[in-house]
Amino acid sequence: QINLSVIRQYVDYLVSEQNVKNVFVNGTTGEGLSLSTQERKQLAEEWVCQGKDKLDHVIIHVGALSLPESQELARHAAAIGASGIAVIAPFFFKPTNKGELIAFLQKIASEAPAVPFYYYHIPPLTGVKIRVEELLDGIKEWIPTFQGVKFSDTDLLDLAQCINKNEGEQFAFLYGVDEQLLSALAIGANGAVGSTYNYLGRKTNLMLQALAKPDLALARKYQFLTGEFLNFVIKLGFGVAQTKAVMTSVSGIPMGPPRLPLVDASEEFIVKAKAKLDSIVWPDGD
Secondary structure, eight states: OOOGGGHHHHHHHHHHHHOOOEEEESSTTTTGGGSOHHHHHHHHHHHHHHHTTTOSEEEEEOOOSSHHHHHHHHHHHHHHTOSEEEEEOOSSSOOOSHHHHHHHHHHHHTTSTTSOEEEEEOHHHHOOOOOHHHHHTTHHHHOTTEEEEEEOSSOHHHHHHHHHHTTTSOOEEEEOOGGGHHHHHHTTOOEEOOTTHHHHHHHHHHHHHHHHTTOHHHHHHHHHHHHHHHHHHHHHOOSHHHHHHHHHHHHOOOOOOOOTTSOOOOHHHHHHHHHHHHHOOOTTOO
16 A cells, blocks of 8 residues: 655655655656555655655656556646656557557647646656657647656667657656666756665765766766666566565655565565675765
8 A cells, every 4th residue: 555654754755854855746666657546646645745846856657558557647647746747658559650650649648737747757767669769859839838858768779760850859868777878968967867766876976976077987986886776686586575575774764665466575685785885885984
């Protein structure tokens, strides 16, 4: 079951401990696609409510397999004052070309005509491999509220072409593969959405500061250490359930178990992951 009572504590933790001021709600790590429409609405409301005057942006993922359901969630996100909405490609009956995908996205975006719209590109999970470079060509004609992409794929050529071809637009390219963030930033990504920022947000912010100086060697150190941890846990079997366990361990906030078909992280995983994270010596001495 969803536990709304921890969200206030969660917001305060992200802001004060991780220096994270923006959230992406009901996405992959939040198991949005495993929740009922009512549960998704409740979570969206609570995040917007608790984030008021504390968070800069609350983007609500409203994608669903059912178009009417997704439209309902888009209307709801607009009504509660979300900063933006995002939609993944439907992944059972899949769009096979740009036209089909745009038509689906447009039907959802038009239900929230004053809310910035993001496409959530995650082909490893959706199986929809329509290149974002192709999708973005002329997209504003179809979706005037189009604001950017949550790009959760390792295809940096596609991302680079998107950025290169849309320099005149004020699009946000939010990268979603945490262990490759520095590479994406180097080619022009201007933000990130990822699960590790729940518990490594402060370290990632230090990496961003190092890159901005620019101190590339220091930025690399942060990226390499994040990668060292993820490489370790991926070999143990790392997914949404394990992310919740790591976050619980680091923050002290009970993130709870996942919903079936996902199953709880093992005690062995929790012990090994915590030991690994504790063993890392960060450049800031922590």
